Amino acid sequence: MTLRRWTARVAFAVAVVALLAVGYLPGSNPLPVVGVPEAAFSFASFAAFILVSGVVFAYKFRTEPRADPADDPVTAVVPTYRDAQVLHRSVESLAAVDHPVDITVVVEPDDAAGRERARELAADHDAVSVLVNPDPGTKAAGVNAAIDAADTDLYGVFDADQEVDADFFRRVTGFLDRYDVVQTRFVPRPSGVVESLAYYEFMLFGHCFRQLLYAFTGFRMATSKALVFSDAAVANTGGYDPDMISEDYDFAHRCYLAGVDVKMLYTTTVREESAHTLADWWGQRKRWMTGNVQVLHRLLSTAARRPDHPRSYVSLGVGVASIGGSAFLLTIVGKLPVLADLDLLWVAALPVLAIYAVAIGIRRVDDYPLGWDWLLTPLVLPFFSLIAVMAFADYLLDFSGEWFAVEKGE
Structure with a gap:
């Protein structure tokens, strides 16, 4: 373990003791x-x-409203890394929707299994194409590249293990006449003890505990999965930032700062896989939270620049x-x-x-x-x-x- 890591662990222990005190x-x-x-x-x-x-x-x-369905075509982007064994879930469910959709699977150059599985799915479905991430190692760059190459004005972003219902886009696209971004609720599958903890953690911290914050500030979360948005959102925000670990949390704040209208739909859900071990759950959440701290650092700079x-x-x-x-x-x-x-x-x-x-x-x-x-x-x-x-x-x-x-x- 490096000196920097030891220092971080000692600082963590001191901070925990201090908060308890x-x-x-x-x-x-x-x-x-x-x-x-x-x-x-x-x-x-x-x-x-x-x-x-x-x-x-x-x-x-x-009280969640409904919108009349629109038939505008959508480009669905599925960034993938070491997800070959579950990639079919998102691709096949997206290919089965009752809506015109083009599906772009963004693969990493060093993920041979993922590239091969994506090509197999593209061979099986005419709507599926494969794009190699031009800026490897960052999900944000891959999504941006797929959007740049798209022929549509509406885009959706989904994780490789997410599954949508056949009427997903019919329930969502109608809101894009009034909003620039529609965030649907993604629901982890509570298939075991650890998976259930991940499910409850996300339902509480990802949705429930934020409700008063949303009510008093007008801020809305806009992630990089289970999300559908328009050209206007991309034009006003510049898309996702490849330099940010939590590119979705950063995107949500830039949407808010730019006045991009975000609609959250809670009854329209996308099912996804949970972390299966405590080590994976801890590591995944810690990376997300580290990215959130990085976003907070940027927000401090933004407030200083735009008083x-x-x-x-x-x-x-x-x-x-x-x-x-x-x-x-x-x-x-x-x-x-x-x-x-x-x-x-x-x-x-x-x-x-x-x-x-x-x-x-x-x-x-x-x-x-x-x-x-x-x-x-x-x-x-x-x-x-x-x-x-x-x-x-x-x-x-x-x-x-x-x-x-x-x-x-x-």
């Missing part, structure tokens, strides 16, 4: 209530945040809240000994019960068998908080932007 010490809650122990108020307010976010999320499901642009400060606030809020969860954990000392440990059950209520509700909406693994959902919160802290330390002291590929299979 901050939670234990009095005065860490910015909104104390007279007569209520601070630790108890922290847990109760966190439970309220979870429940309110869940209610808002449920409201979005119930007269109010959205640059809102965007910066969203970035700070996203990462700082994740790390803040450790301060909640640090209050557990305080509750025990006050004989109020039962208060810690409030956010746990709130998480269970939201998790069970979302799983039923997604029509997955409930099983027993929902009981493990609260573990997602401290794990995700640890990842946020480690990502911050890694970005500052041991930054690396290389690919991270998880194991995928049948």
